[in-house]
Structure formats: structure tokens, C-alpha cells
Amino acid sequence: MMKAQLILPVVVVLGAAVLSSLFIVDEREKALVLQFGQVKQVKETPGLGFKIPLIQEVVKYDSRILGLPTQPMEVTPLDDRRLVVDAFARWRISDLIEFREAVGAGGVDAAQTxxxxxxxxxxxxxxxxVPSxxxxSEDRTALMNLIRDRARVESGALGIEVIDVRLTRTDLPEQNLAAxxxxxxxxxxxxxxxxxxxxxxxxQRVRATADRTVVELTSEARRMAEVARGEADAERNGIYAEAFGRDPEFFAFTRSLTSYERSLQSGNSSIVMQPDSEFFTYLRSDLAPADRADAPTPAPVTTTP
Structure with a gap:
């Protein structure tokens, strides 16, 4: 009975010691086993690991790709035109031992700083x-790759691998935007x-051309109208001359009737003339002037329409 009472605490202590010597590394982590600050073991694969209880400790780090956004900064390109730039970097821990020696107990926060x-x-x-x-410009890939390569060289001593760097903003300073x-x-x-x-x-050129064309077309139309009017007048006069030559008395009669029609319309001005005027020859008698021996040849009154 006494032995059982003594064995039970020993078993509990041994079990606790065994449990405290075990640690688990997740697939998203890497681990270092430290003894008095010195690296004794590197555990980069997921699974179960062992350490000496109370003497050794386990420090775990994220093995995934991490992101680091930079604060906006003012840069002066080659043409002295100030720009506000910020970037975003992706990085990961490539060497746990170098990383631990470089950043110490600060871990990821110290590394990002x-x-x-x-x-x-x-x-x-x-x-x-380079000029601004x-x-x-939209094609800044070469510049971003150059920044990445230079940062990769400098960060290699920290046990860090810079995977990519992207410029997220390249703008003018606020005080220069308005100008x-x-x-x-x-x-x-x-x-x-x-x-x-x-x-x-x-x-104006089109309008001048159109005006000139209008003038030319109008002038040509007027010229053609005058030619047509002259030809028509000549043809009319020819018809009148031919008609007069065929029957002068009938021609005089028709011309007198036309004169009566035009002069005796309502609204015309008054006409003052002698009663025995030749204008009234065909109104005074039923006989034509040619049938009367003493009747003079009427002179028709011509009115211009």
C-alpha cells in the first residue's frame, strides 16, 4: 500500500515530464528548440517534436508568405518632381537560424520593422x-522588380526572402495637386x-464657298431667265408682226379690245380725253373704220402688263 502511494506521484511526475517534452508543429509553422538562448534544434516539417523539459524551450514562427505594407513616403525622381509612393511587399522566413540571430526575441514584428x-x-x-x-506610367514592372532584387539582397542577412514588391500608389503631393x-x-x-x-x-470657309456658289447660281439663273425672256419677247413680237401683216384691220381691232379691257377695269385711274379720240373709234359705230370713208385708221393704245 505504501509502495502504491509512492509510485503514483512518481508516475504523475514522469507523465508530466514526458508531456512537457513533447511539442507539435503545425503545417503553417516552423519551430526552433532553444537552450539558454542557443539554437539546439530546427523543426521545419509538421509533426511531433521533443525537447528537454525545463531546460529547453520551443519558439514557433509563421512559415507562410507574409505581407508588409509600407507607409506613404515622398521620393524625388531624377527630374526633381516630388511624388508620394507606397508599396506592398510579400516575404517569408527562409533561414530560421539566421532569422533568430538577426531579430532575436522580437520575432516577426522586429523583422517587419x-x-x-x-x-x-x-x-x-x-x-x-529615373524620371517621374x-x-x-502604367508599365512599372521593371522598377518593381529592381526594388525587389535590391531589397532581397539586403534582407538576406535577416534570414528573409523577399518574394515580390508592388507599388500600390504613385501620386503627387496634396499641395501640388491643385496646381x-x-x-x-x-x-x-x-x-x-x-x-x-x-x-x-x-x-467660315464653307460659308463663303456656299455664298459664292449661291451668287454664281443666282447670276446664272438670272442670265438664263433674261435670255429666255428675250427669246420669248422676240417670238411674241414676231407673232404680232406676222399677224399684223396678214390682217392689219383685225389686228388693230383686237388690240383695241385689249386696250378697252385693261383701261376700263374697276379701280383704274380716270382717263381724260376728247370724245372724238381715236380710242373710241370702235365704240361710236357698228361699222369698222375700214367701212367708213372718212374714218381714220385707229391707233391702238398699248399698255404694258
């Missing part, structure tokens, strides 16, 4: 060697004014 300084220096160095139009926008607006307004002036000039 030092990596942030390395990235800032690489960004300033690379972007300061290359930085502001830049005003300059861009003035430039666009100048271009618009030039286009309006060129359009007005082209419209």
Missing part, C-alpha cells in the same frame, strides 16, 4: 534614378480654344 527600412531605402534609390514619367490640375485644365482649355478657332475658320 527592419524590412520596412530596407524597402524604403530600395524604393528611394530606384525611383530616384516612368514612375507614373497640377489647374495647369492641366488650362492646357485642355487652350486645346479646346484652338479646336474652336479651327472649327470657326473651317465654317
Amino acid at each position: 527592419r524590412l520596412d527600412r530596407i524597402l524604403n531605402a530600395a524604393i528611394r534609390e530606384v525611383l530616384g534614378s 514619367n516612368r514612375v507614373l 497640377t490640375f489647374a495647369r492641366m485644365r488650362a492646357e485642355r482649355e487652350r486645346e479646346a480654344a484652338d479646336e474652336i478657332a479651327r472649327g470657326g475658320e473651317a465654317a
Whole structure:
């Protein structure tokens, strides 16, 4: 009975010692076994590990790819045009022993602080060697790769591998945006004014051409109308002459009737003449002037329409 009472505490102590000597490494982690601050074991594969209880300790680190966004910074490209730039880096721990020796107990936080300084220096160095139009262009892959390569070289001593660096923003400083926008607006307004002036000039040329064409067409139409009118008058006069030659009395009679019709219409002005005027020859007698020996040949009154 006494032996059982003594064995039970021993078994409990041994069990606790065995349990405290075991540790589990997840597939997302890497682990170091330290003894008085010195690395005694590296565990990079997932599974069960062993350590000496009370003497050794286990420190675990994230084995996944981590991200680090940088703070916005002002850089001065080759053409002395200031820009505000920030970036995003992806990195991972490549050598646990070097990482531990470089950052100590600070772990990932200390590593990111030092990596942030390395990235800032690489960004300033690379972007300061090129003009701003290359930085502001859409094709910045070469610049980002150059920043990554320089940061990778510097961070190698930390046991860190920089996988990728991306520039997330490249803008002008806030105090320069208003002036830049005003300059861009003035430039666009100048271009618009030039286009309006060129359009007005082209419209004026088209309008002048159209006016000249109207004048030419109107003149030609008037000329053709005058020619047609002259030909018609000549044909009319020819018809009148032919009719007069065939029967002068009948021609005089018809012309007198036409004169009566035009002069005796309502609304015409009054006509004052002698009663024995030749105008009334065909109104005074049923006989034509040719049937009377003393009747003179009437002179028809011609009225222009």
C-alpha cells in the first residue's frame, strides 16, 4: 500500500515530464528548440517534436508568405518632381537560424520593422534614378522588380526572402495637386480654344464657298431667265408682226379690245380725253373704220402688263 502511494506521484511526475517534452508543429509553422538562448534544434516539417523539459524551450514562427505594407513616403525622381509612393511587399522566413540571430526575441514584428527600412531605402534609390514619367506610367514592372532584387539582397542577412514588391500608389503631393490640375485644365482649355478657332475658320470657309456658289447660281439663273425672256419677247413680237401683216384691220381691232379691257377695269385711274379720240373709234359705230370713208385708221393704245 505504501509502495502504491509512492509510485503514483512518481508516475504523475514522469507523465508530466514526458508531456512537457513533447511539442507539435503545425503545417503553417516552423519551430526552433532553444537552450539558454542557443539554437539546439530546427523543426521545419509538421509533426511531433521533443525537447528537454525545463531546460529547453520551443519558439514557433509563421512559415507562410507574409505581407508588409509600407507607409506613404515622398521620393524625388531624377527630374526633381516630388511624388508620394507606397508599396506592398510579400516575404517569408527562409533561414530560421539566421532569422533568430538577426531579430532575436522580437520575432516577426522586429523583422517587419527592419524590412520596412530596407524597402524604403530600395524604393528611394530606384525611383530616384529615373524620371517621374516612368514612375507614373502604367508599365512599372521593371522598377518593381529592381526594388525587389535590391531589397532581397539586403534582407538576406535577416534570414528573409523577399518574394515580390508592388507599388500600390504613385501620386503627387496634396499641395501640388491643385496646381497640377489647374495647369492641366488650362492646357485642355487652350486645346479646346484652338479646336474652336479651327472649327470657326473651317465654317467660315464653307460659308463663303456656299455664298459664292449661291451668287454664281443666282447670276446664272438670272442670265438664263433674261435670255429666255428675250427669246420669248422676240417670238411674241414676231407673232404680232406676222399677224399684223396678214390682217392689219383685225389686228388693230383686237388690240383695241385689249386696250378697252385693261383701261376700263374697276379701280383704274380716270382717263381724260376728247370724245372724238381715236380710242373710241370702235365704240361710236357698228361699222369698222375700214367701212367708213372718212374714218381714220385707229391707233391702238398699248399698255404694258
